[in-house]
Amino acid sequence: MNRDTAPTDWKGTAMQKRIASRYAAERRFKLFGLGAVLLSGAFLAFLLFVMVGNGLRGFTYTNVEVPIDFKAMPLTIDASRLGDTDADQVIANAGLADIVAFAADEALGTDGSKLLSENAWKEVRTAIKADPELLTAKTVFHLPAASEVDIAAKEGAKGALGAKVEALEKNGKLSTGIHWSFFRNADATDPAVAGIWGALKGSVLTIFIAFLIAFPTGVLAALYLEEYAPKNRWTDLIEVSINNLAAVPSIIFGLLALAVFINWFGLCQASALVGGLTLALMTMPVIVIAARNAIKAVPPSIRDAALGVGASPVQVVFHHVLPLALPGILTGTIIGMARALGETAPLLLIGMRAFIGDVPNGICAPSTVLPMQIFLWSDEVDRGFVEKTSAAIIVLLIVLLSMNALAIYLRNKFEKRW
């Protein structure tokens, strides 16, 4: 044996130095890794912090105390018509807006009505419809302030407006309450009355339609591909197209929907129906892939046992495989639906960008969805919409996170290890 080389001198200074530097490199590397994790965590925390910080104020609104004496300024309408369907129009025609403006000027000084939202009188109208007795009495209303006043009250402001708001605050004329119209109304140009209910209902309708189409189709397709499909060119084509569809940019589905559903079939534009169809096409591949994994996880012994006691192949799948795979399928479906719920781009192309001031009352009515409402508000010039946008984002994130939490819960509760 050739033993010319000296044995490694582990104790020598040069070696010790090398070892030390290698260990230092190890520590640095580990720190980099930790840093990367912390960086993504910090970004998430920062994002949530900014949204919550901006958005929490969006859930409250500043109200101004305005006493209105209907005895001094009678609203001349026929009380029996208040229950009619056109009661809104009747009250508006009777000049309630002017009465409220006059009362505000009187209570808050000159230009007092400018401190109120231009839609403040509608709150009075709602109150009157609920309780016609108000028309014969003097009542103190808490009416939504104008958007600038609301911002000034929340953030403080300089100049004439700031002084005015400060004076109002000192007199106890201002109060902050939960902004109920934010949860009750549809979109509006005035932040004082703009709400997410229209968008939320649109989202629910859209997702419901998407689910109704994508879930059965996706599950049935997965069953076919996983359990029955013969290996041939056709099933290969199906598999390739499903895998590719799952990676196609969502905006392409918008183009498809625009060309096929709207221009070719002539379905109702900007409706929950077309939105749901679009999202269904987009989500179906995701559901198919999740369902196939869940079906694959059911052990073959179950199938063999069922076949062994005389079940037909269809009975094996529908009586045994599908029920066992269902929790996994549901988990994948919920995650896919959550993604569809947050999707905006394809819906932009089918016309959902339009301003829609009414709560949609059907699947063919023009509607908008929550992410789209966020996008529309983020473009608004009025500063009052900044906090409304963040508040809508909080609502959206809460919905999405609870859907994901439900999926994780289902997975943990029903997951079987075979």
Added chain:
Amino acid sequence: MTFNAAALLLLIAGLALIGWLAGRGRSALLAGRAGAKLHSRPQYHGWYVALWLFVPAAIFLAVWSSVSPALITNSVLTSDAAQSLPAFGFERGAILSDARNVAQGAQAAVRIPAAAPLVKPYADATHTYAWIGIAAMLALALAGGLYAFTRIRPDFRARTRVEKIVMAILLLASLVAILTTFGIVLSLLFESIRFFSLVPATELLFGTYWNPQSGAAQPDTFGGIPLFWGTVLIGAIIAMIVAIPIGMMTAVYLTQYAAPRVRKWVKPCLEILAGVPTVVYGYFAALTIAPALREFAVTIGIPNASTESALAAGVVMGVMIIPFVSSMADDSINAVPQAMRDGSLALGATPNETIRQVLIPAALPGVMGGILLAVSRAIGETMIVVMAAGLSANLTANPFASVTTVTAQIVKLLTGDQEFDSAKTLAAFALGLVLFVVTLLLNIVALRIVKKYREAYE
């Protein structure tokens, strides 16, 4: 009387339920009376009747509800009242739709006076065709149900029949994916060909000036290079500079260093990051990141820094992609055989030397595939760039300048109020085709790399 497809669907579903009960009852009765053994259990006979009742009627319903509006309009157009309509164009359509809305109860009164005489023909035609449709549908349902009902015998192989129909339904469901793919390809191709008959394809692919709404003074120009460059700058360069190192290091740390407890907490956080809707990222980029970056650019003295910058969109998009890169890298690193890792450690390499010189080179094909998928996802991303990157088509390498992307331009071209056949809307489809082809190629290459690499270690 209008034709309400949803209610009619419920009606035939109800009939199918009755058919199911009848079929089941009949087969049980026959079996009991004849004392014979049924080939199929009673509920299969029920299903057989129900399917025969439901499926033909439902198909007819689908066909009828897509055909009948055209039939109604045709019959209105042949009526006397329609002879005074303007011959073409927008006004004609508006009058017709106004009359239709009134006739079908969608609005209370006509908005265009010219529509008033058309309301009655519309209402009549709607009425007639609704009755024809409903009668035909019911006849079809009853005929199908009766046919199936009369075939019930103890030795009738109802289960085999029903299972054949079930298999057909399964096959149809899986064909939806192919249909969707064909739909995408055909609709993009069709509109793109129309666009390329107006504007040469070479202009879109190689032109360097993009100005589709220049007004009447100069012709619209559709040079796509600035868009393609913007897309690459944001999606493939800036986003990847952010996402690749952070995503890779996160994956390395989580798979090699982190305690199981840490992993249990960090993974859901990454999933949250992946689950945040893109519109939220876009708003965040536009509201917080973009102004901060502009401030920064101004302090370090960069001229013409814009509030809508490629950098803001790219960085936020990179963050959005981190979980994706990290989970792809995670999979690839985990797929490297344990023996390679153990061998390296046994020779005295420190963990980081093992990772850098053994694991990552071995996992590289998988990681590359993952990165290609991430790029394909980044260039198809829309909301972040629409909200934060701006819409001015600049051909610049300055990351603080405003650039635009293919997706942002598609949105811009299609959300205006142009009519559908203008070159602008068709250009959106041509851009969509380019985007589709590029992402498709990226996906195919990426999936092939990943697959090949997995096979190498299996």
